[in-house]
Amino acid sequence: MRTNNQTIQTAAIILVLYFGLFVSNIILNHVPVAYSQNQDSSFQANVSAIHTMPAQKVKVDDIEIAYKKLGSGSGIPILLITGGGVTMDTWNPTLLNELSSNRTVIIFDNRGAGESTIGIREFSINQFANDTVGLLDALKIQKADVLGFSMGSFIAQELALTNPTRVNNLVLYASICGGMEAIP
Numbered sequence: 597m598r599t600n601n602q603t604i605q606t607a608a609i610i611l612v613l614y615f616g617l618f619v620s621n622i623i624l625n626h627v628p629v630a631y632s633q634n635q636d637s638s639f640q641a642n643v644s645a646i647h648t649m650p651a652q653k654v655k656v657d658d659i660e661i662a663y664k665k666l667g668s669g670s671g672i673p674i675l676l677i678t679g680g681g682v683t684m685d686t687w688n689p690t691l692l693n694e695l696s697s698n699r700t701v702i703i704f705d706n707r708g709a710g711e712s713t714i715g716i717r718e719f720s721i722n723q724f725a726n727d728t729v730g731l732l733d734a735l736k737i738q739k740a741d742v743l744g745f746s747m748g749s750f751i752a753q754e755l756a757l758t759n760p761t762r763v764n765n766l767v768l769y770a771s772i773c774g775g776m777e778a779i780p
Contacts (some may be wrong), residue, residue, distance in 0.1 A: 639689065639690065642689035642690065642692075642693050643689045645689075646664070646666075646685065646687075646689050646692060647685055649664050649666075651663060651664055651684075651705075651710075651711050652664065652665070653711070654731065654734035654735070655734070656727055656730030656731055656733075656734055657715070657717070657726070657727070657730055658715035658716050658717055659707050659712060659713045659714070659715035659727065660712060660713045661704055661705065661707075661712045661727060661730070661731050661734075662684070662704060662705045662710060662711030662712045663684070663702055663703065663704035663705070663731065663735075664684060664702070664703050664704070665700060665701070665702055666692055666695075666696035666700070666701040666702075666703070667695070667696030667697065667698070667699055667700045667701050668700060669696075669698050669699030669700050671699055672699070672739055672740060672741055672764050673699060673700035673701065673702055673737060673740050673741070674695055674699060674700070674701050674702070674740060674741040674742070674743060675702045675704075675728070675731075675732070675737075675740040675741070675742050675743070676701065676702070676703045676743045676744075676745070676748075677704075677706070677728065677742065677743070677744040677745065677748030677749075677751050677752050677755075678703075678704075678705070678706060678709070678745060678746075678747075678748045679745050679746025679747040679748050679749075679770070680706075680746065680747035681709070682709070683705050683709055683710030683711075684703035684704055684705050684710060685710070687703055702731075702735065702737075702740070704731060706724055706727065706748075706751070707719065707723065707724060707727050721747075721750045721751055721754050722754055722758075724747075724751040724754075725751050725754035725755045725758060725759075728751060728755050729755065729758075729759055729762060732762060738762070739761065739762055739763070739764045740762065740763065740764060741763075741764045741765040741766075741767070742755060742756070742763050742764075742765070742766050742767070743767040743769065744766075744767070744768055744769065744771065745769045745770055746769070746770045746771070749768040749769060749770065749771030750771070750773075752766060752767075752768060753766075753768065753771070753773060
C-alpha cells in the first residue's frame, strides 16, 4: 500500500515527465500524442469520463465554486489547484486516473474561471487562497495534500502560509516564490 508521500512523489514525477514531453513536442513543432487523434481507447475513455462528469457547486463567500471529486480513498484527499486562465478540465486524465486510484482527488475552477462565478471581490492570490479554504470548509475537509500548478502553486503557497494546519503535503509545479523581492 502506498503512503501519502509516495503518492505525492508519484504525482510529482508524472507531472515533471508530462511537462517535459509536452515542451519537447512543442519544440519539435508538432501536437503531442496526448492531444492527437491517434490515441488508444483507454485514454479517450478517461478524457471523456472526466469531461462529461458533471461539476458540483458550493457557495463560498460571494461566489459559487465548481468542483469535481474523483476516486474514493478514505485517507487524506489531494486538492489540485489550476493555474491562471485554465479550468479544472485541463488536468491530464492519466494523472487524475493514477492519483484517484487509491484516494479522493478534488479539482475545481478558481474564482472567475470555468464554471465558478466571478463574485465581487478583487482577484488576488490571497483571495484565491481564501476561496480554496472556503471550498475545503464547504466539503468538510480538515486537511488535504495540495498540488498547485503555475498560478495555482502561488495559491497553494499562500494557503500553506495562512492555513498551515489545512495542508498535509505541498507539491508546487511550475512555480516561483518571493514576489517582487525574489532573486532569480
